[in-house]
Amino acid sequence: MxxxxxxxxxxxxxxxxxxxxxxxxxxxxxxxxxxxxxxxxxxxxxxxxxxxxxxxxxxxxxxxxxxxxxxxxxxxxxxxxxxxxxxxxxxxxxxxxxxxxxxxxxxxxxxxxxxxxxxxxxxxxxxxxxxxxxxxxxxxxxxxxxxxxxxxxxxxxxxxxxxxxxxxxxxxxxxxxxxxxxxxxxxxxxxxxxxxxxxxxxxxxxxxxxxxxxxxxxxxxxxxxAFLRLPKTLGVDFRASCFCHKKTIDMGYVCSVCLSIFCKYHKKCSTCGSEFSRVMPDLNSMPDQK
Ligand SMILES: [Zn+2]
Ligand SMILES: [Zn+2]
Structure with missing residues (x-):
């Protein structure tokens, strides 16, 4: 090809x-x-x-x-x-x-x-x-x-x-x-x-x-x-939107299988159906990580 x-x-x-x-x-x-x-x-x-x-x-x-x-x-x-x-x-x-x-x-x-x-x-x-x-x-x-x-x-x-x-x-x-x-x-x-x-x-x-x-x-x-000095972006907003509510979030949960993003902990991924058995800590109760 x-x-x-x-x-x-x-x-x-x-x-x-x-x-x-x-x-x-x-x-x-x-x-x-x-x-x-x-x-x-x-x-x-x-x-x-x-x-x-x-x-x-x-x-x-x-x-x-x-x-x-x-x-x-x-x-x-x-x-x-x-x-x-x-x-x-x-x-x-x-x-x-x-x-x-x-x-x-x-x-x-x-x-x-x-x-x-x-x-x-x-x-x-x-x-x-x-x-x-x-x-x-x-x-x-x-x-x-x-x-x-x-x-x-x-x-x-x-x-x-x-x-x-x-x-x-x-x-x-x-x-x-x-x-x-x-x-x-x-x-x-x-x-x-x-x-x-x-x-x-x-x-x-x-x-x-x-x-x-x-x-x-x-x-x-x-x-x-390549030869010009074009404007450079000063900062990029890398925030994602959660797949469940389509809201822009700072922190969230990511499915380890399909990388879907959620704002809350789910037992099952709504995109790929993977089940998560481990209990995750509540993001809101974790200080200093925002
Ligand atoms: Zn959501
Ligand atoms: Zn998934």
Whole structure:
């Protein structure tokens, strides 16, 4: 079997899959309006395509209840439309349609989503990895892939297992996950994602200059990164979510067989069914270990 990396172009050709948070609960109260954010994004996508004519960019929208591909530079080129403005006007309409459909799905779900609603990043990461795997398996040559997450809404602890699985799958395929936080709080999921996969994590201070951050930090291909001084993550929040209540915990119990995490001691693992006979001490009664 030929390894995926023997099929790389000799030049630095990139495939960038951008995951965009379209969560209306977040954007309704965001400092940077969505329209402005989208403007920055379009300039960034255009710059990536201008850097090398073989570069490919795919944009995936992550909503509250669904996620979808909204732009693929491969399709845009194949349709023979030389008009850049028309191509991006089409992408912008697709995003609008997606946001409306996602709002209908959220209303239909019956789940009352509030201001702290998370976006479906686990699904978007899976879509991105599926796309990259398809590229790996097709053609004689393929570009070097990477994923860029533009997240504003908070992490969804209920997506912990799915997100971690995506992160490990990206690590195995050697696909770096870059993260750019456009919200107010850091994302523990994306800190771990970028740390584990060797990507860049950045939370810009001044969102009005978002394009500048994107162009200076996230536009560089993987080869050039070795020669650049890109921002380093100062600290990574390694906390996990328990599998029983999907809550973020500082300390917990781990199944010795399948590594499932629980906030309370269980006699039997709910994931793999292993039984634990030994009585464990109560975590809450143990001082000095937090
Ligand atoms: Zn729990
Ligand atoms: Zn288990």
């Amino acid at each position: 030929t390894s995926a990396h023997s099929k790389l172009y000799s030049d630095d050709v990139s495939l960038v899959v951008v995951i965009v948070d379209t969560n209306p609960f977040f954007w309704a109260g965001a400092a940077l309006p969505f329209a402005d954010f989208f403007g920055h994004l379009i300039h960034f996508v255009n710059s990536l395509l201008l850097l090398n004519h073989l570069n490919q960019v795919v944009v995936i929208a992550a909503g509250v209840s669904s996620c979808a591909y909204v732009f693929d530079s491969g399709n845009a080129a194949a349709s023979g439309s030389p008009d850049v403005a028309a191509t991006f006007a089409k992408a912008s309409r697709k995003v609008e349609e997606f946001v409306k459909q996602d709002a209908r799905d959220t209303a239909g779900n019956g789940t009352v989503a509030g201001g702290g609603a998370a976006s479906l990043f686990s699904g978007a990461l899976s879509l991105a990895l599926c796309y990259i795997q398809r590229v790996f398996r097709s053609g004689t040559r393929h570009p070097q892939p990477r994923i860029l997450c533009l997240q504003g809404s908070p992490d969804g602890p209920e997506q912990y297992v799915a997100v971690m699985n995506s992160i490990f799958s990206a690590q195995r395929s050697m696909v770096p996950i870059d993260s750019c936080i456009v919200g107010t709080q850091d994302s523990a999921f994306l800190q771990q994602a970028s740390y584990i996969t060797g990507g860049v994590y950045l939370k810009p201070q001044e969102l009005s200059g978002l394009f500048q951050y994107l162009a200076a930090v996230f536009a560089s291909d993987l080869h050039s990164r």
